[in-house]
Amino acid sequence: MTNDIIGARAGFRQALAAEWIKFRSVRSTVWTTAATAVVPIAGAVFVAATGSLQDDDTVIGGSLTLAVVAQMLAAVVGAMTITGEYGSGTIRTTIAANPGRATVVAAKATLVAGLLYVIALVSCSLAVLAGDALLPARYATGEPLPALFGIAGSFAVAGLLGLAVGTLVRHSAGAVTTVIGLLLLPSLFGPLFGDARRWIAGLSPTAALEKLTQTSDATAEAVGSLGPWPSLWLVAGCTAALLLVAVGALRRRDV
Amino acid sequence: MSAGGPLRSVGSMIEATELTKRYGGRNAVDKLSFTVRPGRVTGFLGPNGAGKSTTMRLILGLDTPTAGRVTVGGKRYADLRAPLRTVGSLLDAKGVHGGRSAHQHLAALAASNGIPGRRVDDVLDLVGLPADTARTRTKGFSLGMGQRLGIAAALIGDPEVLILDEPVNGLDTEGIRWIRGLMKSLAAQGRTVFLSSHLMSEMELTADHLIVIGRGRLIADTTMRDFIRTNSRSHTLVRSPEPEKLRALLEARGWGVRLDPGGGWRVDGTDATAIGDLARDHGLAVHELTPAHSTLEEVYTALAGDSAEYRAGEAASGKEAVR
Numbered sequence: 001m002t003n004d005i006i007g008a009r010a011g012f013r014q015a016l017a018a019e020w021i022k023f024r025s026v027r028s029t030v031w032t033t034a035a036t037a038v039v040p041i042a043g044a045v046f047v048a049a050t051g052s053l054q055d056d057d058t059v060i061g062g063s064l065t066l067a068v069v070a071q072m073l074a075a076v077v078g079a080m081t082i083t084g085e086y087g088s089g090t091i092r093t094t095i096a097a098n099p100g101r102a103t104v105v106a107a108k109a110t111l112v113a114g115l116l117y118v119i120a121l122v123s124c125s126l127a128v129l130a131g132d133a134l135l136p137a138r139y140a141t142g143e144p145l146p147a148l149f150g151i152a153g154s155f156a157v158a159g160l161l162g163l164a165v166g167t168l169v170r171h172s173a174g175a176v177t178t179v180i181g182l183l184l185l186p187s188l189f190g191p192l193f194g195d196a197r198r199w200i201a202g203l204s205p206t207a208a209l210e211k212l213t214q215t216s217d218a219t220a221e222a223v224g225s226l227g228p229w230p231s232l233w234l235v236a237g238c239t240a241a242l243l244l245v246a247v248g249a250l251r252r253r254d255v
Numbered sequence: 256m257s258a259g260g261p262l263r264s265v266g267s268m269i270e271a272t273e274l275t276k277r278y279g280g281r282n283a284v285d286k287l288s289f290t291v292r293p294g295r296v297t298g299f300l301g302p303n304g305a306g307k308s309t310t311m312r313l314i315l316g317l318d319t320p321t322a323g324r325v326t327v328g329g330k331r332y333a334d335l336r337a338p339l340r341t342v343g344s345l346l347d348a349k350g351v352h353g354g355r356s357a358h359q360h361l362a363a364l365a366a367s368n369g370i371p372g373r374r375v376d377d378v379l380d381l382v383g384l385p386a387d388t389a390r391t392r393t394k395g396f397s398l399g400m401g402q403r404l405g406i407a408a409a410l411i412g413d414p415e416v417l418i419l420d421e422p423v424n425g426l427d428t429e430g431i432r433w434i435r436g437l438m439k440s441l442a443a444q445g446r447t448v449f450l451s452s453h454l455m456s457e458m459e460l461t462a463d464h465l466i467v468i469g470r471g472r473l474i475a476d477t478t479m480r481d482f483i484r485t486n487s488r489s490h491t492l493v494r495s496p497e498p499e500k501l502r503a504l505l506e507a508r509g510w511g512v513r514l515d516p517g518g519g520w521r522v523d524g525t526d527a528t529a530i531g532d533l534a535r536d537h538g539l540a541v542h543e544l545t546p547a548h549s550t551l552e553e554v555y556t557a558l559a560g561d562s563a564e565y566r567a568g569e570a571a572s573g574k575e576a577v578r
Contacts, residue, residue, distance in 0.1 A: 008336075008337035008339075008340050008368050008369040008370050008412065009336050009337045009368070009369050010335075010336070010337050010338060010339070010367060010368045010369070011369075013369075014366060014367050014368060014369045015367055017366040017367070018363045018364070018366040018367035019363075021359060021362050021363040021366055022352075022355070022359075022363045025354075025355045025356065025359035025360075025363070026352060026354045026355055027354055028354065084352065085352075088350070088351065088352040088353060089350040089351075090350050090351065090352050091350075092312075092315075092317055092346055092350045093350035093351070093364065093408070094367070095316075095317055096315045096316075096317060096338065096339075096344055096346075097338060097339055097364055097367040097368060098338070098367050098368075099316045099332060099333040099335070099338060100333075254312070254317060254318040254319060255317045255318075
C-alpha cells in the first residue's frame with residue numbers, strides 16, 4: 001500500500017479531480033446546473049409557442065430570451081461550489097487536504113468556467129435551433145456565430161463572478177443574493193443615474209449577454225454603446241479582478 | 256493499512272515553538288511550546304475553551320499563528336507535498352457535506368492528494384463502515400458512523416501523523432473502545448498520534464504521554480506514568496471526637512494535616528496503621544480511619560481550575576466558544 005502512494009501530491013490537477021467529484025456528488029450543484037442547461041431551450045419553445053416576440057427582434061434574440069435567467073443560475077452554481085463548503089464545514093477538510101488556497105480556487109474556477117461554457121454553448125445553440133425551427137420566417141435570423149461562443153463565455157464569467165462572491169461572502173444565501181444583485185441591479189437602477197446609466201448597466205455580465213444575443217432590449221442608451229465582444233472582455237476583466245481579491249481574502253483569513 | 260508493512264521513519268514529530276494565536280484581544284493560544292513524538296499516543300488535555308482546537312487548527316495551517324511556529328516532520332504544514340500522506344486529521348466539526356455519500360467524500364479526498372481510489376475501500380473496511388452504508392448520503396449517519404467516517408478520512412493517506420480533536424465525543428462505549436484500540440495500534444506501528452479531550456478519565460486509558468493546557472498555556476508536558484505518580488497523592492482520612500487533640504499529636508510527628516471538606520482530618524505522609532497506633536497509644540477514640548487517593552480527575556480539575564473560570568469570559572470572543 002505504502003509504495004502505491006509514494007508519488008502522491010496535492011497540486012492543481014489533483015485539486016481539479018477532487019472538485020469534480022465534489023461537484024457531481026451534491027444535488028444542489030447538479031440540479032442548478034441542469035436548470036441552467038434547460039432554461040434557455042424552454043425559453044425558446046415558450047416564446048415561439050406564445051408568439052410573444054416583438055417585430056423588430058431577431059430569431060437569436062427571441063430564442064435566448066431566458067438566457068438572462070439561465071445566466072443567473074450559472075452565477076448561483078459558481079457561488080455554491082464554495083459556499084456549500086462553508087455551510088457544511090468541508091472547507092476545512094478541503095484546505096487541510098490542499099493548503100494551496102489559490103490552487104483550490106483555481107481548480108474550482110476552471111471547473112465552473114469550463115463546465116458552464118460547454119453547457120451554455122450546447123444549450124443556447126439548441127435554443128437557437130429550436131427558435132429557428134419554431135418561429136415564423138418573417139423574423140430576421142441575426143448572427144448566431146460567433147455570438148454563441150461569446151454567450152457561452154458570458155455564462156462562464158457569471159459562474160466565476162458567483163465563485164468570487166461566494167468566496168468573499170462564505171454564506172450561500174448571502175452570496176446568491178449578492179451575485180444576483182450584481183447581475184440585476186445595474187440594469188434596474190441604471191435609469192436612476194441619468195447619463196451614467198449606460199456605464200453602470202454596461203458593467204453587468206447581463207449587459208454583455210444581451211448584446212451578444214442581439215436582442216432589441218440591448219439598446220446603446222440602456223447598456224452602453226460598447227460592442228458585444230468588448231463588453232464581454234470588460235466584464236471578464238472585472239470578474240477576474242474580483243476573483244483575485246477573493247483569493248487574497250481566502251489566503252489571509254483563517255478557515 | 257500498512258499493518259505488517261515497513262515501519263516508517265521516526266522523524267514525524269509535531270513541534271510547536273512559542274505558538275501564539277490572538278482572537279479579539281485575547282490569547283487563545285499563548286506561547287505554547289511542545290513536542291509530540293512518534294510511537295506513542297499523546298493526549299492533549301484541557302477544559303473546553305483552553306485552546307486545544309485552535310492549536311490543532313494552527314498545526315493544520317487552517318489558522319495562521321499570531322506569533323511562533325509549528326511544524327510537522329520539520330516542515331510547515333503548507334509546505335507538505337501531499338499533506339494527507341503525512342498528516343491525517345479529524346476536527347471537532349467533522350467537515351462532511353450531508354448530501355454526499357461517505358464513499359464520495361473519501362474519493363474526493365483521495366483524489367485531492369493523488370491517492371489511488373481503491374484506498375477508499377481499504378479505509379472503509381478498516382473503520383468498519385459497510386459498503387452499502389458508505390453509498391448513502393451521510394446526512395442520516397449516526398454520531399458513531401460519522402465519527403468512523405471522520406477517522407476513515409484521517410487515515411485515507413496512510414499518514415505518519417494523526418491529529419484528532421475529541422474523537423470519542425458522543426460515542427457509545429463500544430465506539431470508544433474501538434477508537435482506543437485503534438489509536439494504540441496506530442501508535443504501536445510507529446505513528447505519531449495526537450488526540451485531544453477535555454476528559455481526564457478518557458486520557459488515563461488511552462494516552463502514554465500528556466500535554467495539559469489551560470487558558471492557552473502549557474500546564475504539564477509529561478508521561479502519563481509520571482503525571483499519575485506526581486499528582487495522584489494519597490492521604491488518610493481520620494475522624495475523632497477529639498479532633499484538636501488528635502491534630503496536635505499528628506503534627507508533632509511531622510505529618511501534614513488538612514481539614515477534609517466532609518469533616519475530619521486529611522493526613523499526608525503516613526498511613527492508616529501508624530495513625531491508628533498513635534491514637535491508641537494516647538487513648539484517643541477514632542471513629543473513622545480511611546486510606547484515600549485524590550483521583551486524577553480531581554488533580555486535573557485543580558490544575559485547570561482557573562482555566563475553567565476563563566470559559567465564561569471567553570464565550571463573548573473566542574472562536575473556540577462558538578464551535
